[in-house]
Amino acid sequence: MATRPAGTLYRGKLGMWSWVLHRITGVGIYFFLLVHILDTALVRVSPEAYNSVVASYKTTIIGLAEIGLVGAILFHAFNGIRVILIDYWRKGAKYQNQMFWAVLVIWVVLMAGFVPRQLSHIFGA
């Protein structure tokens, strides 16, 4: 019986899924940044204008969305380093799978630190 092809760096398996995730998170962060520069610009308008818009960042729903944003950034950041290592480190391509798991481990550890703190901020006094 023929075995399934193992996939390559870019097609099938982890290499492709990490690339898809890298793309989606990059686009998501981009659109957040456009809005974020505009909301910060309100400090040039008046304290009231800035404070009332930033108040929406403190609501429960947006507070939960910030967990998604931070999750996306942490994945994009550490997977980005993995991509850079694949390109520049001699053994990068060989260890790309192991590095993907390392990215996930770092991500889980950092999120485990961030999520409870964020939840206590959102639901705390």
Next chain:
Amino acid sequence: MAIIIEQPDAPRSRKGAQWEKRAWIFMRASGIILVFLIIGHLSVNLVLPEHGVKAIDFAFVAGKWASPFWQAYDGLLLWFALIHGTNGMRTLVNDYTEREWLRKSLNIALWVVAATLILLGTLVITTFDPCIDPNVHNYLPDLVCKG
């Protein structure tokens, strides 16, 4: 729609290839810088303050931008994140659009948006004036306001 592939093995113009190579290197160099800038930004604004995101208001920003360090920090973050993000979006536009006029228009739009927001963000940081808040002396007691 017929897809015409003109000489797929024809080399790009030297200038075009040079530019793509620089963009490729920039994505990697800026990525490494951004890891530090963004993790620092999120720590200081979202995670470390006692009430997290709830601590952010005009006074919080005025307190940070009273220091040239945070002005420079946010300026670098602005320029690197926007150029990196815009160049990344350019890759997507080039991948997903088939019609040449649409591809060109979207790419121009991306860079117009980037230039506008870089200008706006830089002006916001450099011309920021805490004195527009009448209560400014409650949190910046040493500040001297004119008029």
